[in-house]
Amino acid sequence: MRRLGSVPYGEALDLQKALVEERRAGCVPDLLLLLQHPPVITLGVRRDSRSHVIASDGQLAMHGIEVHEAGRGGDVTYHGPGQIVGYPILDLRPDRCDVHRYVRDLEEVMIRVCADYGVAAHRVDGLSGAWVGTEKIGAIGVRISRWITSHGFAFNVNTRLEDFQLIVPCGIADRGVTSLGKLLGEELSIEEVEDRFIRRFAEVFDR
Secondary structure (H helix, E strand, O other): OEEEEEOOHHHHHHHHHHHHHHHHOOOOOOEEEEEEOOOEEEEOOOOOHHHHEOOOHHHHHHHOOEEEEOOOOOOOEEEOOOEEEEEEEOEOOOOOOOHHHHHHHHHHHHHHHHHHOOOOOEEEOOEEEEEEOOEEEEEEEEEEEOOEEEEEEEEEOOOOHHHHHHEOHHHOOOOEEOOHHHHHOOOOOHHHHHHHHHHHHHHHOOO
């Protein structure tokens, strides 16, 4: 497990690529990277994900928000301060080689973290992520290359939710986004929530 603080998105991409190869070669063990990103919009591999960026280039520049091709599954999403991003670098072999199970397990981690704070999160049939009512609190977009994972989840803690208005989050127009801080009515310690993620991730993934 590595807590990296705030990392620019491009640097995080390069780090993940390097760690995937190191994991494949057996040079590092399974890892969970926990970090935050400066404001950035990332595009998944879906062909129409760029069309779900509502803001103009000028608006994005005014807000200081970059746009990156992520090379992961899923659609468009936003990352920014106050959001915990988790990048598991795991070898799913030999007994966890199931993409759907892996996504459900990441959802389960976020659902259990919410429960730690008295928030009842759930899954929505046909949609990935963790939801509270009709609002998404945690998004998932993964890449799996020969059963080595990268990318992962983004969980809103103290995230500035108005920045999501610059996009159609995950390409879903009729649902909103929320954060743990909004639901609890207070700003939370990122480090404390990271502690919860470490504990729950270890439970779900038997680490």
